[in-house]
Amino acid sequence: MNKTKQKYTLITGSSQGLGKAFAEICARKGQNLILISLPNENNGKLAKELEKKYKIEAIQYEANLTTKEDLYKVVDFVKNYRINMLINNAGIGGANKFEDVSLSYLNEIVLLNIISLVSLTHQLLPVLRKEEEAFILNISSLAAFAPMPFKTVYPASKAFVYSFSRGLKSELENSNIHVAVAHPGPMPTNENVAKRVKALTGMVKYSVLTAEETAEICLEKLFQKKAVIIPGKFNWFNSLLLRFVPVPLQLKILSGKLKPEATKPQAND
Incomplete structure (x- = not known):
């Protein structure tokens, strides 16, 4: 049974970067929020700040979505609320040599980028169906459009998000729920990512947008009911290159760019 008559937007990975930007904008539009983040990421502080600034209700919930127990707890918790928008933003990635990383790291990418997204979406569909109009926004990446050496699992996981979102949108075509998938390009979402973004050169450098933009x-674009969202004209052009340049050439170019970048994994939430 719902605890409240108010409607909420649920955002995963909301403590920093793109997720935090979504939270700020949605609060500014007068939307109540359920903010999901890892423990000890100051999500409670963000919730209080948004409540005070925009006179909305922001509920903080800390969970590690890569664990089955926490994922189920999140589902049980949020089912008590009226939710009319789900933003599946939480994700993790990085540039590493495949054989040099641990299996637990690879599993984390799959569990967070794929399993948690699918699970939350599946379990919240009955909740979203109760609303007159509802939205699901899944955050993929430009990386979804090309296989990438030294990233391997990350772009594959984002390609899954793209395919899953398009298929689900078609299933729900005549329902009250609109599904969209977004493919952001490079953006400085945290200190480590900002350093890598700053080092970009050529056309890619001009495609950088802030998390807020x-x-x-x-x-x-979501409220315009677009199915695929590619923020920024340069990113749109880059997406065409990634989709239509022959794969062997893609791999050669990307290998040269990503091999020097191979470093510790970085979260993109």
Whole structure:
């Protein structure tokens, strides 16, 4: 039974970067929030700040979505609320040599980028169906459009998000729920990612948007009921290159760019 008559937007990975930007914009629009993040990421502080600034209700919930126990707890908790928008933003990635990383790290990418997204979406569909109009926004990446050496599992996981979102949108075509998938390009979402973004050169450098700019575009296109969202003209052009340049050439170019970048994994939430 719902605890409240108010409607909420649920955002995963909301403590920093793109997720935090989504939270700020949605609060500014007067939307109540359920903010999901890892423990000890100051999500409670963000919730209080948004409540005070925009006079909305922001509920903080800490969970590690890569664990089955926490994922089930999140589902049980949020089912008590009226939710009319789900933003599956939480994700993790990085540039590493496949054989040099641990199996637990690879599993984390799959569990967070794929399993938690599918599980939350599946379990919340009955909740979303109760609303007159509802939205699901799944955050993929430009990386979804090309296989990438030294990233391997990350772009594959984001390609899954793209395919899953398009298929689900078709299933729900005549329902009250609109599904969209967004493919952001490079953006400085945290200190480590910011350093890598700053080192970008060529056309890719001009495709960089802030998390706030990206979130604004994504929400604008979502409410216009676009199915695929690629924020920024340069990112749109880059997506065409990734999709139509022959794969062997893609791999050669990307290998040269990503091999020097191979470093510790970085979260992109």
